[in-house]
Every structure is written in structure tokens, then in C-alpha cells.
Amino acid sequence: MRRLAALLAVAALAVAPVRAEGLNAVFADYWASEMKDNPFGATQSGVHEYDGEVPDVSPAAQERRIASTKDFLKRLDAAETAGASESELLSADLLRFVLKHRLALGASAEWRIPFVADGGFHTEMGYAVGATPFRDEADYRRYLSRLAALPGYLDANVENMRAGIAAGFTQPKEILGGALASFDAQVTPPREHPLFAPFNRMPSSIPKKTRAALRAEGEQAMAEAVIPAFARLKTFMHEEYAPKARDTLGAAALPGGPAYYEALVRYYTTRDDATATKIHALGLKEVARIRREMNAVMKEAGFKGSFAEFLEFLRTDDQFYAKTPEELLRYAAFVAKDVDGKLPAFFGKLPRQPYSVEPVPADIAENYTTGRYSPAPPGSDRGGQYWVNTTHLDKRPLFEIPALTLHEAVPGHHLQGALAYEIEGAPEFRKQFYPHAFGEGWGLYAEKLGVEMGVYTTPYENFGRLSYEMWRACRLVIDTGIHAKGWSRQQAMDYLASNTALSMKNVQTEVDRYIAWPGQALAYKIGELTILDLRAKAEKALGPKFDIREFHDAVLTEGGLPLDILAKRVDAYIAREKRGG
DSSP states (O other), X not given: OHHHHHHHHHHHHHHSOOOOOBHHHHHHHHHHHHHHHOHHHHHHTTOOTXXXXXXXXXXXXXXXXXXXXXXXXXXXXXXXXXXOOHHHHHHHHHHHHHHHHHHHHHTTOGGGSOEETTEEHHHHHHHHHHTOOOOSHHHHHHHHHHHHHHHHHHHHHHHHHHHHHHHTOSOBGGGHHHHHHHHHTTOOOGGGXXXXXXXXXXXXXXXXXXXXXXXXXXXXXXXXXXXXXXHHHXXXXXXXXXXXXXXXXXXXXXXXHHHHHHHHHHHHHTOXXXXXXXXXXHHHHHHHHHHHHHHHHHHHTTOOSOHHHHHHHHHHOGGGBOSSHHHHHHHHHHHHHHHHHHGGGTOSOOOSOOEEEEEOOHHHHTTOOSEEEEOOOTTOSSOEEEEEOOSSGGGSBGGGHHXXXXXXXXXXXXXXXXXXXXXXXXXXXXXXXXXHHHHHHHHHHHHHHHHHHTOOOSHHHHHHHHHHHHHHHHHXXXXXXXXXXXXXXXXXXXXXXXXXXXXXXHHHHHHHHHHHSTTGGGHHHHHHHHHHHHHHHHXXXXXXXXOHHHHHHHHHTTOOOOHHHHHHHHHHHHHHHHTTO
């Protein structure tokens, strides 16, 4: 009887309801857990308590994280919501989105493929270095501890990839030729590696002798621990991973692949009703529409040949290409500053944080995309960074720079990210929450907004914008084609090359990106089309009362939102404006 009673007591505990608590307690504990679990992410988020540590990526740690995610979801569902503010309820919805999708994707143990075509676990510490404060000796001591721990982190990821090899859960062999470049780039003389760079710019407030000692310790750590670990990793990637990687291409060919890809589709589009079939059809429709607009701009430019000949002209004529990296960066900076001056006419609230224009870091540039935004948390020693790839200058046309700048800098990713940092009273996770369809959809919307802003000054620049939009529409077709319909890599490259003005170098880089990162490429067009539909709805409902600045503020000032929640927020904005504000 005692044993039966004990068993019943255990069962009762197992089904006992989670204690009700306030939402803010759940938010705070979740953020603290995230920072502890991911020291690199903590550094990039402006939390420096873990600057001397690296993430634990062991299978046991992955299991603990899944268990923790389930626990936070239970706590969130049981939390007391009576009297909660509108902002707190919104935060709860956003956290629920995060936790729900983490569990859905966690079932596939994605950690067995910890890299994509242009980076991954082996480049992550470089991003953390860019957000690390190096102000005094203590900062450098923490960094030395992190360098000492880095080899263990790299080796643990190798073991995870070995588990992936054993299960057939790997990146495709066909794309590894380009992806391996970012691994090879990590094996350098100790003083030339980007991770040594902090020792080359030590503040003068640190005594000279201390600086010399720290620099010597840094060089020793690089020479005896870090570079050998990267060399082991390089050998593993070339001699073990690449030969044993899968010969198939799409995510559907992975173990449990079809369900895994559909989960990715729902996560990256933030829509539970999204399917690969629907998105493929939408992509074909968008490609046809944009092609008609491209043909019209080609005629406006006065070109007499075929569409294919026009693309070849754009890819090969010297007038469209910078001669030096400095020329490309200067032009990008000029466009960025020009757009800065136009922002007040289109946005009621502008962020305080500035941004700079920088080259893509050399160690990742070879197989990297054309440009990207690198955020900086509040309180950082730098502002946000708009990165421009200055390699292969004959593949980086100047007529694409306006669209790239609008997307990555302003009013794209820098503006939306820096505004999110300023949300008053929101939990920390909200300020850095990045649902891809919202974030990338806004970036693509920003490119089109450039037409109204008067940013595109020639038919070639406008064609560059349309080529970028076509690029994103092609992604809907290519991503679903590769991962759900059995497309080959060459088929995808041919499709992208025949429909856009992207150079063949960029075509290869982009297609490999879609292969290595299933589903993410769907976010752009799905998000942009949703924002355009919401704007059209607001314009129709409000008529002469519609103010573009107020609409943009309604979209941006609560930070990243899944698309269904964004739609509700725009509906509330419309109702408020109808009532007279």
C-alpha cells in the first residue's frame, strides 16, 4: 500500500498545474536562461556577464534546452494574465511563438548541421568579438578565457557533425566546395587571425607593460590552442565531412525531411497555413509580374536587344563596376547618407543609434553574400554596421547599391533594429526578437519604398531594384523547388541567372545559401507582400487621413512581429485613426 501511495503521489506531482506567476517573471527568467545558454549571443546582446565563456553544444546540453523550452511554455501558459497590460500580452504572444517553433524544429536535432554556406559555429566568435568591450585589463582577461575555451567548442561541434554523418543528417556534398572556404580562412598565422585583432588596438589607459603581457598571452593562446583547433577542424571538414556528406540535395531527402522542411516553412514565414506548394505557385506568379516591369524599364533605358542580351550587358560593361574596394564603399556610403536625409518625410520616429558602412570581414567574404547588416546592442562601443562585400569587384554592380543600401541600412535593417532597441517597458527578448518574415519582409519593402523616396536616379538603378525583387521572388520558386520538388543545383542556378541581373558568382553563392539554409529565403517575399497588402488596406480605409509616417510607425515601433500579429496591430492603427487618433 505504501508503494502504491508513493506511486500515486509521484503521478499527482507529474500532472500538478504549474504555479501561476506574473508574465514579467517568465520573461525575465527566459532572457536570463537564453544569455546563460548562449554566451556568444549574450555578448552580441550587450550582456557581458559571460564574455569569458563559450556555448555548451553537447547533446546533453541540447536535451536540457528542449526540456527548458517545454518548461517555459508551461509557465507561460499558466501565468496570471488578469490585469496584464497590452504590451505584456503582446510579449507573451511573441514568446509563445518562439517557444513553439523551437520545439517544432528541435525535434530534428538541427545542431548536427551547425553551419550554412557562408558561415556558422566556426565564425560565430568573430561576431561576438565585434560586440565585446575591450576597455580594461579585466575585459582582456575574460577574452583570454574565451580563447582558451574555444578549441573545446570547435571540437564539440565536430562531434555533433559526426553524429550527423552517422544519421545521414549533413549538408549536401555538392555545395561544400564553396562552403569550405570559410573553414580554410580560419587557419592563419596567429597575429593575422581576426580573433587576434583586439590585441592590436589596446587602449592606452592600460599600462604599457600590461598591454605587452596581454598581447603575448593572446599570441600564445592563438598559436598553441586556437589555430591548431581550427587546423583540426579544417582537416576534419576536408578529409572526413566532405567525403561522407550526403549526395542528395534538398531538405526533403534528410531523415524526417518532408516534415522538417514544412516546419521550417512555417517558422520562416511565421504563418501556420504556409505550405511549400502554395509558396511555389505564388513565386511563379510574382516572377511573371516582375518580369513585365523589368521589360518596361529595359525599354526605358533604350536597350535594343533581347532580355538575355540586356542582362549580359549589365554583367559585363565596365561602366557599372567600381575599380577599387574604396570606390565601392564610398558609393555605398554616399547612397546611405542621401537616404538618411529623406527619412523624416516617411517616418515619425527615428532611432538614436548611428551606423557605419564597412567591408565584409575578409575571413568570410569569399563565399559571402553581397551585403548584410551587423547590429550593435545599446551601449556598444560602435553603431550598427552596413557590410558591403568588396571582393570580386567585377561582380558587384554599382546599380544594385541603392537597393542593397535601402535593405541593409536605412530604412531597412538598421532602422528597424535600432528602433526595436528603444521600445519602452518591453522585456529584453522583445528588443532583439527577429521573426524572419517581418525583418526580411521589411527590408524588401524598404527597397520598393526607395521609389517613393526618389532614391533611384537612373533606369539602371531601378532595374537593379527590380532585379533584387525578382531575386527574392525566384527564392520562393527555388527554395521550394530544391527542398520539396527535387530540383537540382544547376536547375536552380539556371532559373536565377535567366531571371535576374545577378552575376554568376552571386547566382552560385545565393543558390548554395538556399540549399544550406532551407526555408529562410522564403521570408523576404512573404513578408514584403504582407506589408504591402496591409498598407493598401490602410490607405483604402483611411483615405485622405492616411499618413505614411504613422503607418510606418505602427509597423515598426513594437519591434519584430509574426505576420498575423502585425496584421492585428495595423487593424488597431486603422481603427484608432478612424476615431481621430
